[in-house]
Amino acid sequence: MFSHVTLGTNDPARARPLYDALFAVLGRPLFFESPDGDFFGYGTAAGRLFICRPFDGKPASIGNGTHVALDAPTRQTVRDAHAAAIAAGARDEGSPGERPHYHEHYYGAYFRDLDGNKLQVVCHLPVSQAGP
Template sequence: MFDHIVFGVSDYEESKSFFLKSLKPIGIVVVDEGPLGIELSTDGKSSLCIRRNGEKTTPLHIALVAENRHQVDEFYQAALASGGKDNGAPGIRPEYSSHYYAAFIIGPDGHNIEVVCHENESQLPDRE
């Protein structure tokens, strides 16, 4: 539905590092970087744009899709290791649906970053 989401950050280098490391598990790559900031994407169709504005903005809730639950877990660990603050460990969120598996991290500017997977139990690989 969205083509791109744009938001400013107070410390561009810190945020750039945080987002690149935290979102690597879901395949985020740099599409472009220039004077305005950086454009990130997983598919080249929609993008997350981080802009250099030098001031804190109103925190956003940004939810990104993972292909599987393992990516959600990896995001959570990478985001914590990159300085993010826990806002909800990976797990099922039954208040949304019985197969809404997500993790939440507060990023450098207070943005609530969520990675979610919508796999149901029948889509999970066998674990023996």
């Protein structure tokens, strides 16, 4: 459904290590970086996430009620990605776990990046396919 999502940052160099760690766990490569390093993106043709300073030159800010959910192939990947983000300075917004109020196989974790953007890593597969 989506081509890409862009999140703003006020300090790309500070944001970069968190996203490098997160996407290393998710197996989504860095596919774009501007010459000055202030604009970079991860993913594949199936979906991409860009991080950059806002194009209007104003400070980056977060959207209330907005978050980006990143798909994970296993529940362990959810746990590993959440741990990598937290270790890189993200703030926990919901530890890895089942959330059956969304659907019976939903397993996710939430965190905020260094600019306050809310992200989630989620696996939608049943335990029989995604592991415990």
